[in-house]
Amino acid sequence: MARKFRIGFIGGGCDSFSGEFHRKAIAQSGIGDIVCGAFGATRNSSFVTGKAMGLPVSRVYGTYRDLFRCESKLAEDERADFVVVLTPSGMHYPICTAAIDAKIPVFCEKPFANNVDEAVMLYKKLMATQLPYGLASVYAGYPALQTMRQRMIEGQLGNIRKVIVSAFLGWMTQRIENNGNRQAAWRTDPRRAGATGCLQDLGVHCYLLTAWLTGLGIKELCAELEHVVPGRVLDDDCAVQIRFNNGAVGSFLCSQVACGEQEGLSFKVYGDKASFHWRQAEPHLFRVLSVDGHEEIVSVGAACADEAPLSCAAPFRVDAAYIQALASAYQSFAAYLRDPAAARAAPGGLGFATPEEGLHSVVFTHAGVRNATPLDPNLPMLKWTPFVVPDIQPRLN
Numbered sequence: 001m002a003r004k005f006r007i008g009f010i011g012g013g014c015d016s017f018s019g020e021f022h023r024k025a026i027a028q029s030g031i032g033d034i035v036c037g038a039f040g041a042t043r044n045s046s047f048v049t050g051k052a053m054g055l056p057v058s059r060v061y062g063t064y065r066d067l068f069r070c071e072s073k074l075a076e077d078e079r080a081d082f083v084v085v086l087t088p089s090g091m092h093y094p095i096c097t098a099a100i101d102a103k104i105p106v107f108c109e110k111p112f113a114n115n116v117d118e119a120v121m122l123y124k125k126l127m128a129t130q131l132p133y134g135l136a137s138v139y140a141g142y143p144a145l146q147t148m149r150q151r152m153i154e155g156q157l158g159n160i161r162k163v164i165v166s167a168f169l170g171w172m173t174q175r176i177e178n179n180g181n182r183q184a185a186w187r188t189d190p191r192r193a194g195a196t197g198c199l200q201d202l203g204v205h206c207y208l209l210t211a212w213l214t215g216l217g218i219k220e221l222c223a224e225l226e227h228v229v230p231g232r233v234l235d236d237d238c239a240v241q242i243r244f245n246n247g248a249v250g251s252f253l254c255s256q257v258a259c260g261e262q263e264g265l266s267f268k269v270y271g272d273k274a275s276f277h278w279r280q281a282e283p284h285l286f287r288v289l290s291v292d293g294h295e296e297i298v299s300v301g302a303a304c305a306d307e308a309p310l311s312c313a314a315p316f317r318v319d320a321a322y323i324q325a326l327a328s329a330y331q332s333f334a335a336y337l338r339d340p341a342a343a344r345a346a347p348g349g350l351g352f353a354t355p356e357e358g359l360h361s362v363v364f365t366h367a368g369v370r371n372a373t374p375l376d377p378n379l380p381m382l383k384w385t386p387f388v389v390p391d392i393q394p395r396l397n
Helices: 017-029 043-052 064-071 089-102 116-129 143-153 182-187 198-214 320-338 340-345 355-372
Strands: 005-011 032-038 082-086 106-108 133-135 160-168 218-226 237-244 249-255 264-271 274-279 285-290 295-299
Touching (some): 017 032, 017 082, 017 320, 032 043, 032 064, 082 089, 133 320, 143 198, 143 295, 160 237
Parallel strands (some): 005 032, 005 082
Antiparallel strands (some): 218 237, 264 274
């Protein structure tokens, strides 16, 4: 049997939202153990988490810089094999570049970076060093979505004409960022979250899911970013109209202020032969509608025992099926660390997003912000903004 990996955490302390389900996913995946970490925004919170996890004090660090400096000095059979980055998005770029300098692979929560400049620089560093990197995109870990994707590849859908993806949550219906909610506080702060809120938090899920499932690229988009709750600086609701490169059209509809909603992602794709429908609330099945109106319900595996979200006040839907899918992403990343070529050639491909996909997702949010925000208030806004990925050569293999 392959040895277990030694895993480090940056962020993901005891009081964090993401730390809890990433720890569960790692345990479920069986790929390794958390052996070190810089877990909190303060030194004290990091050491409190380390103590709660039973880690030796020598492997708990006050900052991510301390972690990389000390871990890189350890013998290869002691140091962390890779780190998991679970911090607010504004810290992803400096942490991941520090990891590259320390030659420690990275598995990172989205986003890839907070803006295109950071994304391009990070991509170039990963390209130059070939350091293993994975972005936590879990859709390949849903067996129903894998089956749906395979049916599309086989042509059962026909030519894709329309895609509709929605992500509706109600956790920010009230201005909870002023009442001590840490998740809402950083997600509404441009210094930590960047130029957009809902579009980056939920719209990127819509983008990555669509790109992976359909293989379609975006030609241009038209975005509407709304600030629904009075006084909120970043968007908490958004709608993006898409023109794909094959002539199809699409809509990404996202909200953090859809009162009472917990459903999460919903995906509908319409072809000239059939349409496929999937909901994150029923992750083990999807519906196939034929031209004559016949409906087929395709069930792949059993429903998870716990289909209820872990929290009704969560930034995105996390339930037992999501944790299972995240565990699958960790298994895929572990396989990639052992043998990149074999992992890419595996049925279904990689179970996580690559740096190139991460870069494209940042281009998506950048184009949305550009389209919705006039560069010159004296000039009319353009209806459509082109989706232009910076030309960086050579690309990662």
